[in-house]
Amino acid sequence: MTELLLLALGASLVNNFVLSNFLGLCPFIGVSRRFEAAAGMALATLFVLTIASGLSFALWQWVLVPLGLEYLRTLVFILLIAGVVQFTEIMVRATSPLLHQLLGIFLPLITTNCAVLGVALLNVDRQHGLLESLVFGASAGAGFGLALLLFTTLRERLDTADVPQAFRGAPVALVTAGLMALAFMGFAGLGAR
């Protein structure tokens, strides 16, 4: 239990996927303009990450390893992630057409969110079991969502701030992201994996 808790803490805060591993930066920059869209994106990514890490573990454990096809993992995981993302899109479109419109192209782009593939590959590399994989995926998703939502609120404030001409828009957003990453480095003192 403590083991799982430490794993969750490590994946969501200490080794936050966005702010210390620099994975999944495109939605981090792309969907952080409006809070509603960011919240939807955070939930969708959390959903995809959890499902995809569970399924990719199952595929690895019961298909790829027995058949000696470990070298196929990147291809197969990408295929799997694409499928899960497509399923998520169908779900979102059916349950909330407005959110579907708000997320636009960024919803299918979860497929190319490197955090999702990163979690699937890290699960395999660290030899996580099924439960560990699910916890790792969910907490990575929660960490991604946390970073995205915090960053979005900062950016909404930046919109009204008096920023020097040369730094307006993306540059000041990137500087802010860097400062946030520095702040998150503080969690390294927690000593979790």
Next chain:
Amino acid sequence: MNPDAVFIAVLVAAALAVTLGVALGWAAARIEPDADSLVARIDALLPQTQCGQCQYPGCRPYAAAIASGAAEIDRCPPGGEVTVRALAALLDRAPRPLDPAFGVTKPAQVAWIDEEKCIGCARCLPACPVDAIVGASRQMHTVIAAQCTGCELCLPPCPVDCIELRPAMVVSLRYRQPRAA
């Protein structure tokens, strides 16, 4: 690597792709129709001008409001009586006259920009719900007539009043002619 291993690898990847494809197809067919079919069918009857005269941000939100009972069916001036009757038939309600509080029905129209007067301020671009205005800052703007729904939303932001509405010569690709159900 022996040929068998390659064969198995291809087989596994293909099997996974086919499984995912079938599962997604099933999910799409299963989930889509019942969730918001009424909203979609109401939306299909609305003229898609996205003009906001019904006090909702666009046709789809208005359709959702009708479906949930939050709004009456008499709020769509661009659709006119025809649309009200079609909606009444779809929803099995009594047709009612259009509520004049939300505007009056006009013949199909498109926006036209007087390019002599346009100063290229780009303020009409974000106002357009269907992105039918082409232009950039300090460049003259123009309207793609085939995309324009004649919603009049570009008139208020224009500082020099260079936009006017003219009778539509071509039927807009976006605008759906009011039709009976």
